[in-house]
Structure formats: structure tokens, C-alpha cells
Amino acid sequence: MADSDNYEVEDLLEDLADRHLITADEVPGRYRIHDLMRLFAREQAHTQESHQEIENNIHRLLEWHLQVLEAGGPSLHSWVRLEKDSLIAGVLAATTRGWNExxxxxxNELAAYHSVESDYVDWITCNKAGLISARKCESLEGKSLMLGGLGQASRQLRKFSDAQSYLRESLQGFRDLGDVHRCAQILWEIGKTAASQWDIPQAISAFTESVEIAQSVGHPYDAARAFHALGHLYSGIGRHKESLEFFEKELEVTTRNDANPRYQGFTYQGMAACLxxxxxxxxxxDAYDKSIAAAREGGDRESLRIRLTRKAKVLESMGRLTEAYSVHREAIETARVDRDASGLIWARHNLADTFVREGKMGDADSIFSQIIETGEVEGDPGALIGALHCWGDSYARRGETRRAIELLDKAIQASRDNEQEQxxxxxxxxRSRVEENQGAYSTGLPYTLEAVSVARSYGSARILAKCLKRLGALLEKLEEEKDATESFEEQIRLEVLMQQWSEALISANKLSSLWEKLGDPSKAEKYAASASEYSAKSIARGSIFPEQIEK
Known part of the structure; x- marks a missing residue:
């Protein structure tokens, strides 16, 4: 900014520090300036320098920002964290001044930092400014990169419609540029967005094309990432045999390319969940044990804690409770040793859930009470909401309705206050179910309607279908059969979209029965025929065989 070499600038800074006009920061090479001194310096600049000189100084500073970002280096992330506000302001200033490239x-250089730090709002702010600039200077590469980043950040913020729009335009730009590698990456993002919406055909199409491109240009880890996504997607729709085949393909790619244990650990974790x-x-x-061993070998402590907790749940489902409790406690100890406050709450929460399912309510109450009432969840609204929800649900299971309602109402309010839609x-x-269990169907209805309303904006077909199913059942109990059919018909459309044939079969039979009761035989026959079709598709999906998972 001073248009001088480093030695001269160091002398100037040291002189200012000696005069107590700036103060050396804890970080070597950085200085702080008092707000009043900053104001005085700004006034002096406008008095003593021309407008063009000031603009030249700013331009040199912003060019230096870009040079540092492009140079990289081990300390770059720390530098960006310290200078984040200035860097973001620099992007906006460059756009305003027409310094478009x-x-x-x-x-674009800041995108990696925003992604790692989950600074999605800042990412969108920068990329919207960058997109304006890229369009002004007619840079197709810049426009495609900015749109891709906007799509990624929007997906993370669960703004799926925005994400799809940005990503589709970005993909077209990279296709026009002939940049097939970036096409593969954007297709993966499109697949993830579609999967979050439970648009199964679009997700499968995007992931499959991403694999094909990645393999054709020799990018094995991009192919492995898409195989992993396909494995999770097929597992989610009950196609476990195909799911395992994709995880096996992922494992083959990572093994062939000498991947580190971290990659293989995630593959085994996906396999374990599918199984x-x-x-x-x-x-x-067995798969969880392999994923846990990989986490230990790779020093991935967070994944170790998560996999231990999930292994404990499998042991619990098998009735091996002593082992399950032991593994839960190892997960808790892992978080405690790592001083991972959020992870510790999560691990203890899962142990409390296990106690609830086993009827050990006193043990569960002790953990939930300690989590909530000792302030452990301060600053972690998600943990607070989760603990209130599960504790309230545990009281509902005991038939202690008043205490259940008290905790669940607090959880609902905290969810609203913190915009925790899911x-x-x-x-x-x-909360609706608590009222229904008391026979107060009309009192429970507003809660179910709110769930449906929020689910519509949330953007997940799976969650909306679940809410519609609950709404239809509740309307049926209220003897509002015609309204119930509307809810079930919307539900079945989503189930077909998600290729959830078993669920669609149940919904079709339900609708056939309801329309017959309402005196409309043609619609009853229509849904009976649909039920036969969905039954055939469900059977055709097949089963899973042990030889598919032999390694």
C-alpha cells in the first residue's frame, strides 16, 4: 500500500510503534491501530493525497491480498482468519470500483477458507460480488466459478432451489469452457443437492455422470467420492445390494491409489451403516471395527467418536447391552480427552438415549439433567434442543404428560428462535403425538400442520412425506377423510419420486381403502392398480446376499 519495499516499510512501522501510534500485535509482523488514530489517518489521507493516489493505494493493497492468497503456504489459513474482514471488504471494494478480475x-481464492470454516454467509457475500464483476468483464471462467461457489454455499444453508439454479448455470459454463474436471465436481454438488431433496432420479444421474467424467480424465478420488455418494443414496432408498456394490467400488479405487486410512475409514463407515x-x-x-481402526491409525479423533457411538447402537440392537454401554463410554472418554465440548454432549446424549430405550429412566434423567441444567449446552443451541427433545420424549413414554409438554415446548421455542428447521x-x-396419545386430536393438529409447513420450505422430500403421512393419519382420526386423501396423495407422489416402493405400496392401499369408503370406486381401483405396480417394483428390488460384502 505504501509502494515501498519490505525493509523501508518495517522501518516505518517500527518508528510508528516507538511513537506509540500503533501497537505490536501478539502475532509477529502485525500491528494494531486505535480507532481514533485510524480516523485521523483517514482524514490526513483525504487532505494530503489526491483521490487517484488513494485509489492507487487501495488497488495495491487488494492486489497484494490476491498475491498472498494465490501463493498459499502453511500459515495462510491463520492469516485469512485474522484478515477476514479486510479481505471480504476488499472483494466488495474491487467490485464497486470496477476492478472486476x-x-x-x-x-474464488477465499472459497476454500469459507468452506473449511463453514462461513457460508460470507462465502455467498463474496461470490455474489465476484459474480457481478465476472459478468461485467465477460469472464465465463469467473462467472462459472462464482456460480459454483454460490451453489455449494446455498446447499450447505439448505437453500436447495437456489443451489440447483446456481449449479446448473455453473455446469453449463464449464461445459462451454470444455473444463470436464470441474464439470465432474459440479455434477457431484448437483447430486448432493438433489439427494438432500430426495429427488432420486436426478441425484443418480448427476453422480453417475460425475463418476464417468472423473474416470475418463484420471481423477480417481473424484470418482471415489461419487461412488460413496451413490452408496449412501442407494442405502437410503433400501437398495442395499447396489449400495454395497458402490462402496466396494469406492474401496477398490482408494486401495488401488494408496489412499490414506481416512478415505478407507469413511468407506467402511458407509458400508457399516448400510449393513x-x-x-x-x-x-x-465388522465394518465399523475396520472404520474405527482406520480412524485410530489416521488420528481422526472426531470420526473415531462418531463411529464408536454408531457401533454402540448396533450392539444395542443385538441385545449386547454391556458391550454397547462400554463402547458409548469410550466415545465419551474420547471427546473428554480431546476437550471436544460439543462432541462430549453428543456422545453423552446418545448414551442417555440408550438408557431411555432400555427403560433405565433414572440413568437417562441424570445425564439429561447434567447436560441441560449445568449449562453444558451454553452456546450450542443444537445440543440444547436435542437434549430437551429427547428428554421430553422420554417423559412422554412414561406417561408423564405434563413434564413432557414442558420440555417439548421449550425445545420448540428454542428451535424457532435459532431457525433449526429440521x-x-x-x-x-x-408434540402432536403427545396430544394424540391423550385422545386430543384437534389439539395435536396445529403442531402437525406446522411441521408440514416448515417441511415444505425445508426442501427434503423424505421429511415432507413423513409429515404428510402423520397429517393424513391425524385427519383420518378426526373423520376428515377427504382432507386425509389429499395429504396421502401428496405423500405418495413424493414416495414415487424417491423410489420408495414399499412405502408407496402402503400409501396406495390406504388411498384405495379411503376412496372406497368415500364412495368413489374409480379412484379406489386406480390406487389398487398402483399398489400392484409398487408391489412388483418392491419385490423386483431384490435382497442382499452375504457374498456381496465379503472382502
Missing amino acids: LSWRTA ASSSMSEQSL NLIEISLC
């Missing part, structure tokens, strides 16, 4: 290139969902508990335990949906359904 400087704007979008700086925004657990298909009631193959012993095989699931929690709000789940807790509202739980």
Missing part, C-alpha cells in the same frame, strides 16, 4: 479471483439398515448386524460390526419439524411431530 481482481474481485472474482480474490473471491445395519439391512439387519446384517454382525457384518455391520429440529422444529421433528419436535412438532413429537
Whole structure:
């Protein structure tokens, strides 16, 4: 900014520090300036320098920002954290001044930092400014990069419609540029967004094309990432045999390319979850043990804690409670040793859930009370909401309705205050169920309606289908059969979209029965025919065989 070499600048800074006009920071090479001194310096600049000289100084500073970002280095992340506000302001200033390439290139370099730090709002701020600049200077590369970043950040913020729009335009830009590698990466993002919406056909199409491109250009880890996503997707729709095949392909790629244990650990974790969902508990335990060993070898402590907790749940499902409690406590101890406050709450919460399921309410109460009433969850609204929800649900199971309502209402309010949409949906359904169990169907209805309303904006077909199913059942109990059919018909459309044929079969039979009761035989026959179709598709999906998971 001073348009001088480093030695001269160091002398100037030391002289200012000696005069107590600036103060050396704890970080070597950085200085702090008092707000009043900053104001005085700004006034002097406008008095003593021309407008063009000031603009030249700013331009040199922003160019230096970009040079540092592009140079990289081991201390870059720490530097960006310290200078984040100035860097973001620099992107905006560059856009305002028409320094267009400087704007979008700086925004693009900052994207990696925003992603790692989960600074999605700042990411969107920078990339929107960068997009304006890229369009002004007619840079197709810049525009495609900015749109891709906006899509990624929007997906993380669960703004799925925005994400799809940005990503589709970004993909077209990279296709026009002939940049097939970036096409593969954007297709993966499109697949993840579609999967979050439970748009299964679009997700499968995007992930499959991503694999094909990654393999054709020799990027094995991009292919492995898409195989992993396909494994989770197929497991989620009950196609466990195909799911395992994709995880095996992922494992083959990572093994062939000498991947570090971290990669293989995630593959085994995906396999384990798939096997657990298909009631193959012993095989699931084996896969979890391999994923846990990989986490230990790679020093991935967070994944170690998560996998221990999930292994404990499999042991619990097998009735091996002593082992389950032991593994839960190892997860808790892992978080405690790492001083991972959020992880510690999560691990203890899962142990409390196990106590609830086993009827050990006193042990569960002790843990929930300690989590909530001792202030452990301060600054972690998600942990507070989760603990209130599960504790309230445990009281509902005991038939202690008043205490259940008290805790669940607190959880609902905290979810609203913190814009925790998925929690709000789940807790509202739980609150409605408490009323339904008392026979107060009309009192429970507003909670179910709120869950449906929030689910519509949330963007997940799976969650909305679940809410519609609950709404339809509740309307049926209230003898509002015509309204119930509307809810079930919307539900079945989503189940077909998600290729959830077993669920669609149940919904079709329900609708056939309701329309017959309402005196409309043509619609009853229509849904009976649909039930036959969904039954055939469900059977055709097949089963899973042990040889598929032999390694």
C-alpha cells in the first residue's frame, strides 16, 4: 500500500510503534491501530493525497491480498482468519470500483477458507460480488466459478432451489469452457443437492455422470467420492445390494491409489451403516471395527467418536447391552480427552438415549439433567434442543404428560428462535403425538400442520412425506377423510419420486381403502392398480446376499 519495499516499510512501522501510534500485535509482523488514530489517518489521507493516489493505494493493497492468497503456504489459513474482514471488504471494494478480475479471483481464492470454516454467509457475500464483476468483464471462467461457489454455499444453508439454479448455470459454463474436471465436481454438488431433496432420479444421474467424467480424465478420488455418494443414496432408498456394490467400488479405487486410512475409514463407515439398515448386524460390526481402526491409525479423533457411538447402537440392537454401554463410554472418554465440548454432549446424549430405550429412566434423567441444567449446552443451541427433545420424549413414554409438554415446548421455542428447521419439524411431530396419545386430536393438529409447513420450505422430500403421512393419519382420526386423501396423495407422489416402493405400496392401499369408503370406486381401483405396480417394483428390488460384502 505504501509502494515501498519490505525493509523501508518495517522501518516505518517500527518508528510508528516507538511513537506509540500503533501497537505490536501478539502475532509477529502485525500491528494494531486505535480507532481514533485510524480516523485521523483517514482524514490526513483525504487532505494530503489526491483521490487517484488513494485509489492507487487501495488497488495495491487488494492486489497484494490476491498475491498472498494465490501463493498459499502453511500459515495462510491463520492469516485469512485474522484478515477476514479486510479481505471480504476488499472483494466488495474491487467490485464497486470496477476492478472486476481482481474481485472474482480474490473471491474464488477465499472459497476454500469459507468452506473449511463453514462461513457460508460470507462465502455467498463474496461470490455474489465476484459474480457481478465476472459478468461485467465477460469472464465465463469467473462467472462459472462464482456460480459454483454460490451453489455449494446455498446447499450447505439448505437453500436447495437456489443451489440447483446456481449449479446448473455453473455446469453449463464449464461445459462451454470444455473444463470436464470441474464439470465432474459440479455434477457431484448437483447430486448432493438433489439427494438432500430426495429427488432420486436426478441425484443418480448427476453422480453417475460425475463418476464417468472423473474416470475418463484420471481423477480417481473424484470418482471415489461419487461412488460413496451413490452408496449412501442407494442405502437410503433400501437398495442395499447396489449400495454395497458402490462402496466396494469406492474401496477398490482408494486401495488401488494408496489412499490414506481416512478415505478407507469413511468407506467402511458407509458400508457399516448400510449393513445395519439391512439387519446384517454382525457384518455391520465388522465394518465399523475396520472404520474405527482406520480412524485410530489416521488420528481422526472426531470420526473415531462418531463411529464408536454408531457401533454402540448396533450392539444395542443385538441385545449386547454391556458391550454397547462400554463402547458409548469410550466415545465419551474420547471427546473428554480431546476437550471436544460439543462432541462430549453428543456422545453423552446418545448414551442417555440408550438408557431411555432400555427403560433405565433414572440413568437417562441424570445425564439429561447434567447436560441441560449445568449449562453444558451454553452456546450450542443444537445440543440444547436435542437434549430437551429427547428428554421430553422420554417423559412422554412414561406417561408423564405434563413434564413432557414442558420440555417439548421449550425445545420448540428454542428451535424457532435459532431457525433449526429440521429440529422444529421433528419436535412438532413429537408434540402432536403427545396430544394424540391423550385422545386430543384437534389439539395435536396445529403442531402437525406446522411441521408440514416448515417441511415444505425445508426442501427434503423424505421429511415432507413423513409429515404428510402423520397429517393424513391425524385427519383420518378426526373423520376428515377427504382432507386425509389429499395429504396421502401428496405423500405418495413424493414416495414415487424417491423410489420408495414399499412405502408407496402402503400409501396406495390406504388411498384405495379411503376412496372406497368415500364412495368413489374409480379412484379406489386406480390406487389398487398402483399398489400392484409398487408391489412388483418392491419385490423386483431384490435382497442382499452375504457374498456381496465379503472382502
